[in-house]
Amino acid sequence: MTRLYFDRALLQDGWRDQVTVTVSGDGQIVGVESGTAPSADTDRVKGVALPGVGNLHSHTFQRGFAGLTERRGVEDDHFWTWREAMYNFVGHLVPEDVEAVAAMAFVEMIESGFTAVAEFHYLHHGAEGQPYGDPAELSRRIVAAAATTGIGLTLLPVFYAHSGFDGGPPTPGQRRFVCDLDLFARLHASAGDAVSTLPIGGIGIAPHSLRAVTMEELTYLLGLHGSGAVHIHIAEQEREIAECLAVTGERPVDWLLSHIAIDRRWCLVHATHMTEDETRRFGRTGAVAGLCPITESNLGDGIFPLTSFLRADGRYGVGSDSNVQISLRDELRTLCYSQRLRDRARNRVATPHRSSGRVLFEAAAAAGAQALSLPIGAIAPGARADIIVLDPDDPTLVGRDGDTVLDAWIFASTHSPVSEVYLGGRRVVERGRHIGRAAVEAAFRRVMHRLRAI
Template sequence: MQKIWGKRVLLPDGWAQDTEININQMGQIDSIVTDTSPSGLEFDTLLPAPMNLHSHCFQRAMTGLSETSTHQSNDFWSWREFMYKFLNAISPENFEAICAFAQMEMLEAGYGGLTEFHYVHNDLAGNRYNDRSEMSQRVINASCLSGIGLTLLPVLYEHGGISGSPLISGQDRFGLNFEEYYNLVDQLNSSTKNFSDVKVGVAAHSLRAVKAESLIELEKQFAGYPIHIHVAEQVKEVQEIEQNWGRTPIEWLIENTNLNHDWCLIHCTQMSDMEATELAKSGAVIALCPITEANLGDGIFNGKTWLEAGGRFGIGTDSNVSISLFGELKMLEYSQRLKQKSRLAMKTGIDLSIGRELFDWILEGGAMSSGRKCGLIKESYWADILALDLTSMHYSHLKDDEKLNYIIFSESRNVINSVFSAGRHVVNNGQHCRRKDIESAYKKALKQISKIL
C-alpha cells in the first residue's frame, strides 16, 4: 500500500486538512483519513489530476513549423494542409516517440490521464498495415512508457469531404471502411484487456469525413462506449453540412442520433445559442480546447448559454501547440470575458471562486467523457492525483479556492511538484521520471523528420 499525505486536499465535499490517502497495488484509492499526522510522501496541496479530454499527440512535433506559411491568407484549412504534409514524414517509430514526449509533457502539466483521438491508421503510402492496429499500438506503447492513463479512441475516417470525395494525400493515412474499423476496435479490446487503466472508446472524425449511416451504425454497434466527434469547429464546415445534409452539424446530431452522456462533442465553437440550449438537454459533454482553438482561429464557444442551459464541459490540448493545464483554463476564461465584455464569465454560482469552478467543471467533464473512473479523490477511484507546492508568500493570505485563481491567472513559476496516474508516481519535483530517455528518442525523431520535410 502506497501512502501520500497532504496538508490540504480537495475531496468530493470540499477541502480537508492533514489528509492521508492510501493507494492499493492496482493504483486505486483504498482509503482516506482526514485530520491525521503526516505519513508516507508529504505534500502541501493535493487535487484530483484532470483528464486531458482531446488530443492528437503527433501534432506536438509540428509546433513552430505550422506558424510559417507561404500562403497570402492563413486559416484552419491552410494549417490542415501543412498537417497532411507533415504526416508524410512520420514513421511508426517516430510517431511513438512523439506520442511519448507529448504524454510526458501532459503529465508534467498536471493531467492525470489522456483521451487520445487517434486517426492515423495507415502507412506512409496510405496502404493498410498487415497489423491494422500498428499505429494504435504505438499510442499504447507510448502510454506504457510515459505512464499516463489512457482512453484510446480509434477514429473512423471514410472519405475526404462532405460529398464523399476520395481521400487526398495525407488523409489516406486515416482511411478505414466500417468493417475494418469494427475489427480494429475489436482487436484493441483484446490487446488491452490486461492493461488495467487503458480503455478503448470510439470516434468519428467529423460529419464531413464519415457517411451518415456509418455514424448511426457506430453508435449502435458500440453502445455504452465513450463516443467522440469533432463538431462545429469552423464556419465552412457548418455551411457545408447545412448545404448537403439540410441541417447544421449540431441540429443533425440532435435529430439523428441518441445523444447522451456517452457522447463528447469537440469544439462547438460555431454553435448558436439555440443549438447550445437544445444540445445541453441531451447530457452530451463538450470538449473545449481553448489554446488550440485560439491558435487555429476557430472562434469562441458560447459558454454563457451553455452553462445556463446546464451543459457540461472538459478540456483538451488538441494540437498540443502548448501543453498547459492551467494555461487552457486561463485562455478559456479570458476568451469568454472578451466575448461577453464581463468578468468571471464562466462563473455560475456564488459560493466558489472562478478558479475552483473551472477546475470542478473539467474534472467532471473529463471523467464523464473518457469513461475513466477519475476526477475525485475518493475510495475505489483511480489515484490520479496532482500535488502542488503552494507555500510561497503569494498564497499565504488566500483561501483554498482563491489559490486556484492565483495559479490560473497569475502564477509564473511551476508549482507542480508531483503527478500520480493510477498511483504511478510519474512526475516528481516537477519532472517526469523518464524524461531523459523520452527526450532523447524525441530528439532523434525530430532530426529524422526535418530531413524529410
C-alpha cells in the same frame, strides 16, 4: 496498501485539512480521511493535493508539428491551410516516430496535471495509405507510449471515410486515415486488445466528423459499439457550417441532435459555432463539450458560447488537441479569458460560492472522467489514485489558501507550480519533472532531428 498524507486537499465535499488517502495495491483509492495525523507508515507529501484531470481531446502526433505553421503564406491563413501543412508533415512519420512523439506529449501532459488522456487517433496506415500487417500498428504505438509514461488512456480509433458532407472520396492527404467498415472493425479489435494490457485504459470510437462519415456509417458504428466513449469533431469552423447547410439543410450540431440519440457517453469536440437553440439542446443531453482553447485560439476557430451553455446545465472539459502547447493551466485560463473578451466582463464562470479557478478546475475534472469513461477526477474511494500536488512555497502560491490557490495557479503563475504527480498512488513526477523524462526526451529529440532533415 499505501498511505499518502496531505496538509491540504480538494475533496468532493470541498477543501479539507490533514488528509490521509489510502491506496490499494492496484492503484485505487480505498479510503479518504480528513482531520487525521500522519502515522509511521504514512508518506507525508508537502503541498496542496488536487485530483488529476483527464485530457479529453488529443492528437499526439501533432506535437511533432508544433511551431511549424506560424508564417503566413500568399493567401489568408486559417484552419484549412493549416490542415494541408499537417497532411504534408504526417506523410513522413514512421511507427517509431509516432510512439516517441506520443510519449513526449504524455510526459508533458502529466507534468502539467493531466493524468489521463482521450487520444483521438486517426493516423492508421503507412505513408501511401497501405494498412500495416496489424492494422492497429500505430494504435499499439500509442498504447506503448502510455505504458512507458503511466498516463491513463482512453483510446479512440477514428473512423474516417470521406472528404465532405456529400460522401465524396478522400483526398490524397487523407490516405493514412481512411478505413472501410471491415478494416475498421479489425483495427478496433486489435487496438482493444492492446489497451486491455494497461493498468488503466479503455477504448471507444471516434467518427471523425460529419463530413468524414455518412449517416449509414455512423448508424452502423453506433450499433456495433454499444458501450464506451463516443467522440466526434463538430462545428469547429464556419466553412464547415456552410457546407453542412448546403448538403443537408441543417447545421452540424442541429443535424446530430436531430438524427442521433446523444447521451452521456458522447463528447462533442469544439462545437464552437452553435445557435442559442443548439446550445440549449446540447446542454440538456448530458454529453460533454470537449473544448480545446489553446488550439482553437491558434487556429483562429472562434469562441465557444460557454456562458450560454452553462445556463443549459452543460458539461465541459478541456483537451490539448493539436498539442501546439501542453498545459492544463493554460487551457483553463484561455477558456476563461475568451469569455471575458467576448463579453467584456470579468469572472463569467464564477458562482457566489466558488471562484473562477475552482469552477473551471472542478468542471474539467468531472467532465474528463465522464468523457474518458475512467474512474478519475476525484480524491475519493473508488477512484484511481491520480493526484497532482502544488508546491505551497512557489512564489505565486505563497499566502494563498482554498480557492485562491487554484486562482493563483490558473491566472497568476508564469511557470508551473505542479511539483509532484501520483498515478495510481505511485509518484511519477518529482520536483516538476517526470521520472522517465530523460529517456523519453532523448527519443523525441532523435525523431525531431530526423524529420528536420527531410
